[in-house]
Amino acid sequence: MNYFSFKRIFTIAAATLLASLAQLSWAHAVLQKSSPASNAVLSAAPKEIRTGFNEALEAAFSTITVSDDIGKMVATAKSNVDPADPKAMSLALPPMTAGRYHVKWTAVTVDGHRTHGTYTFSVRK
Numbered sequence: 001m002n003y004f005s006f007k008r009i010f011t012i013a014a015a016t017l018l019a020s021l022a023q024l025s026w027a028h029a030v031l032q033k034s035s036p037a038s039n040a041v042l043s044a045a046p047k048e049i050r051t052g053f054n055e056a057l058e059a060a061f062s063t064i065t066v067s068d069d070i071g072k073m074v075a076t077a078k079s080n081v082d083p084a085d086p087k088a089m090s091l092a093l094p095p096m097t098a099g100r101y102h103v104k105w106t107a108v109t110v111d112g113h114r115t116h117g118t119y120t121f122s123v124r125k
Helices: 003-026
Strands: 031-035 049-051 062-068 080-083 085-092 099-108 114-123
Touching: 003 031, 031 099, 049 062, 049 099
Parallel strands: none
Antiparallel strands: 031 049, 049 085, 062 099, 080 085, 099 114
């Protein structure tokens, strides 16, 4: 095998690998919007957390939890994926006092890929 054949094979293999990695990164749910937004400072406590993703979610495995600053879970309800919009997930919240809250989400897409993340928001006194 001469140098140019090796170089051509290497270039094709590298391009194929890069294309495969790019497809893998597209196969994961990405949080596109949330209400309340990350780092929001609210004058009143929200009644729910609402998230929106770039892909449809698997309802049985996708979750949202909310905890206060000391780690105590705030909501006892289960989060729900919206049947009318499977890219949206929400969690009903009980009345909350002033303070900082931590939202933790797990999103599993219908193709089985799992992503997760966290963000905070605050309620003013």
